[in-house]
């Protein structure tokens with residue numbers, strides 16, 4: 429049982445309602461094909477140093493690929509986890525740096541490091557600020573109801589200061605629907621361009637397939653508006669519509685993205701997914717009916733109790 433602080437205890441699990449609210453039918457894989465600039469061209473771990481640097485930036489590490497996610501995001505473990513490390517493109521959000529909970533499956537870690545590099549390539553000048561993933565061996569983690577199996581990561585929004593320069597707040601900054609930041613981050617605002625680049629990279633990765641990006645509705649609207657301004661393809665916009673969800677209870681996620689990936693095919697069946705199964709689910713979805721009989725209410729709880737506003 430994950431820790432739940434006062435204020436969150438009475439809140440019901442929310443994910444079943446999220447699933448019911450998810451737009452249907454899910455988009456098809458469409459034109460995201462190997463060879464496309466944003467498509468799954470990199471379906472395997474790059475082997476050479478040059479290849480790795482192309483995907484994850486200069487000095488990119490050769491990640492071990494034998495990690496295993498076991499169980500469910502909210503009742504699971506992580507075996508042979510990989511740690512996200514700071515780089516020229518990525519930093520730990522100050523509030524979480526000392527906790528050391530930056531462990532995930534290699535699919536999740538490469539996703540985060542590659543996305544950070546991609547945003548830096550397209551719009552240089554800022555680092556991706558991550559919050560917590562999982563503990564080194566997974567399991568219960570303070571402040572989260574999920575984050576147990578190496579498949580969840582919290583990511584800070586890219587932020588700008590009053591002059592439009594990138595700025596890195598010490599903690600996640602709460603954002604109004606108009607993009608301005610709430611105290612104590614007055615004067616900062618949501619960086620529409622970089623946050624859009626981040627989301628579109630997360631949703632088009634070939635190795636890690638994203639199930640959810642939990643985020644507030646106002647943020648989702650901003651990302652979609654920027655996607656249209658930037659001429660994003662319809663298939664990418666469809667993925668954004670389907671995967672960005674504001675939890676119906678618990679933390680409203682107006683201060684960070686919570687990204688959850690599906691189990692890698694190699695980790696199944698000991699790694700377990702719950703619905704929704706989007707069109708980009710890797711392989712064949714498990715039998716949903718059996719999963720629901722086993723545990724009808726815990727389809728993806730995600731409380732960030734210590735961060736409730």
Ligand SMILES: [Zn+2]
Nearest residue numbers: 580581582686
């Ligand atoms: Zn989270």
